Amino acid sequence: MAGYRELLRTPGVGRIIAAQLTARFPNGMASLALLLHVEQVTDSYGAAGLVLAAASVGQGIAGPVTSRWMGAWGMRKVLTLTLIVCACSIATIALVEMTVPAYMALGLVSGLATPPVQSAVRTIYPKMVNSRQLTPLFSLDASLQEIIWILAPVVITFVSTQVGTVEGLLLVVAILVGGGAWFISSPELGRVRIPRSRRRLGLVLAKPPVVLATVSGFLLIGACAAVEAGVVATFGHSGLEAGLVLAVFAIGSLAGGLGFGHLPIGRWAMARRLAIVAAGLALAMASLNVWWLGGTLLIAGAGIAPAFAVMFAMTSISVKFSETAEAYGWIGTGQLIGAAAGSAVAGFLIDGVGPQGAYLAATAFAVVGVVVAVVFVRGFPDLRGRDASPIPDTEPVSTIL
Template sequence: MSTYLSLLKTHGVARLMSAQLVARLPNGMLSLAYLLHIERLHHSYGAAGLVLAATSIGQAISGPLTSRWMGIWGMRRVLVLTLAVCAATVGTIALAPTLPVPVYMALGLLGGLSTPPIQPAVRTIYPKMVNSRQLTPLFSLDASAQEIIWVAGPVLTTFVATQVSTVAAILLALLFMIGGGIWFIASPEVGRVRIPRSRRSLGVVLKKPAVLLATVTGFLLIGACAAIEAGVVSAFGEKSPQSGLVLAIFSLGSLIGGLALGHIPIGPWAMARRIFIVFVGMSLAAFSLNVWWLAVTLLIAGIGIAPALAVMFAIVSSSVRFSETAEAYGWVGTGQLIGAALGSAAAGFLIDRYEAPGAFWVAVSLAGLGCLVPMLFRRAHPDLRGRDASPIPDTEPVPVQPS
């Protein structure tokens, strides 16, 4: 814990980490909020799944593209533009009268295209704020805190959607998006660090085995989590507080795992071992929908989530040049966002046919693949034991602008 406390005392780290978490919290809220909102309006999880699929397509396109734009026009310009468009789209979905499903799909697509590239921005800034020895623990701390987004975010969504309304749940996500986005954009570090223009074509960074591995495993891991969230809500009903309780315990497990395992050296088997914990917990959860059984088994599953995310961030950072970091993290973030949307969508279709157990089958399948992929492709996984996780320096000076 002393390592993490030391990091938080480093100038600007706690502030920047808090700002980006608030700004990105809607990433973990909107998939479930859209699922519940569209299902309530059109009485079909399948229709909601189509909206989420359209959103995921937009996110797939935007992640690496807007990340590269930050190297051309600067972080703040790109973040302001995408934030304005995305906020307008989310507000329209929440407040417009009932619209046909294709219109919601078009709005979801536009919202996905304009998702602010905050994760690539902050992952690019981190190596400029701490020394190389502190970088891997910082990624671990950030991954632990990120559980507020991917697990605690749906808890908020579930509580507000069930106790107030689905419109209120979407508007709450919008409030976090705007408030957190402004806070992050106003941070001095966002104006101080300049991302050099990448000399390579879009997508070439995916030829780096570690980047592709992190993108695929992030997609599978977060997809499994999203399916679990949809399954828990379906199991206990939209009006039951038990859903929030189970998901909160899921989040607690991830936080515990991130802080407890974050200091362990990252070897070539690190990713597979951590996701195996998630797979075991989710597999056990699929045996029963009893609230206490789910609480215990998902606590186990959660222990592997934050440590696995920390490994993804570290292997990407250590494998690319600084000018490529934003785009690389854009692809990783895109994988996670698509995973969240498609995991919810697939779970929604199977819930329509098989009820809640169908969502758990989706989650177990995705988690199993998430464990298998890094096992089969462990040679693509860098061995960072005793190595620096900082990005590879560019051959030209990187300008740093005064704040």
């Protein structure tokens, strides 16, 4: 913890972390708020699911594209434009009653215009701290983002059910605008300029560490999404136990990130951290007792934030600075696809064999992640004793002979 205190004393670090967490807080609220609102208006969970699917498709498409735009147009311009469009689309869904296709269209627009805050801040981090502090900063970031997933669902569920779904969506808009404005006004966004990438969109995926980080994120988030479906199926939508168990899952991740963040990252780090997740999920299949699930998911959660820290650091060290934002965009897209896949597989298994099927699916996703990390271990860079900053961009310099 002394290392984290030193890190937070670095000028600007605490402020930028707080600003980006606030700006990203709506990410943990929007899906649930849309689900509750559209279901209430249409009286159909199927219609609400279609709107959420449209928003997820938009986010998946936009991730690498809007992240790359930041190198061409500047971070503030892209973040401001996407913030305005996203806020207006969500506010329209809240205030205007319309047909399901219209809701889907606006959901797609809100997804396409999701501000690329995550890509921006992880591109800025290497310019704010020294090489020794960068890996712990990635770990701290991965840990603190769990606060979003602990608090945001509770806040939006309370507001939407006790006050109203329109007010819930307007709360999402208010935090989106307020947090986004705070992050956009941060001095670091003016000091750090992402160089324009000279390569075509998608060529960053030719880097093995970027592909491995994207695949690992897909599998890890797939496991987490299956767990969420399983917990809800176990205790019901209105069960207090479901929220508490999922909170314990997130707390395990927070504790794991803070506890393991100082450890050096070698080639086997991803395999070891995903193995913790897989072991905890495998144990969870033994019983659906609330105490057993809470304990085993606490164990599984301890590997999540540390695994994300490996993904962020290995991506940073493997690409040029002009490519970092796009690389993180692709990783985000992989995670979105993983969330959809994990939920879908778990849903089919819940219908077929019951809630245990969801934990089986989650374990399978995590085990495949471990296998990938072991089989392709040479593709993971050894970061021990190395600067995790991106590769500097260089250009030809004309000389007079």
